[in-house]
Amino acid sequence: MNPRRKQRLAIVAAVGLLVVSAAGLMLYALTDSIDLFYTPSEIIEGKDGQRPQIGQRLRIGGMVVPGTVNRDSQTLAVSFDLVDTGPKVTVRYSGILPDLFREGQGIVATGVLVDDSTIQAQEVLAKHDEEYMPPELAEKMKGIKHVKPANGSE
Incomplete structure (x- = not known):
């Protein structure tokens, strides 16, 4: 794999990890608000x-x-x-x-x-x-x- 593809893959993986982390934190924060x-x-x-x-x-x-x-x-x-x-x-x-x-x-x-x-x-x-x-x-x-x-x- 060339260096440019590795860099793109790392960026996509980091963004994906951030999105999943943000969704998890939002759901955790809402557990006290759910009736x-x-x-x-x-x-x-x-x-x-x-x-x-x-x-x-x-x-x-x-x-x-x-x-x-x-x-x-x-x-x-x-x-x-x-x-x-x-x-x-x-x-x-x-x-x-x-x-x-x-x-x-x-x-x-x-x-x-x-x-x-x-x-x-x-x-x-x-x-x-x-x-x-x-x-x-x-x-x-x-x-x-x-x-x-x-x-x-x-």
Whole structure:
């Protein structure tokens, strides 16, 4: 091989190594920012054989169980249970809930897993359209009816 080809090959190899290293570092840096989506059943029973770790950031989606919304009269703290088709998970949140938040309504919360069945949420989003659900959740919930609050309020 002539010297010019060796030089080109070395440059191409160095650039390739830099690109692979940069991609690896970006993926490593993003691991703390990735929020995986879980349903209450997947948190309790596991998702693909693995349960989320305590302290892990995650998103959880489900229906607010009627009668479980507990508000602290002194602060903005609230706790409520979420359910999909199986076990319940408790969500604790401190802040102003969205206007569309109601018992029996679907919500998505972003937070940290505190223990096996409790999430400390930093953000709670109420779905603006009750009819929409992620395809995986809709498949699991076929045929299940959710009871709406009797008086239509929170």
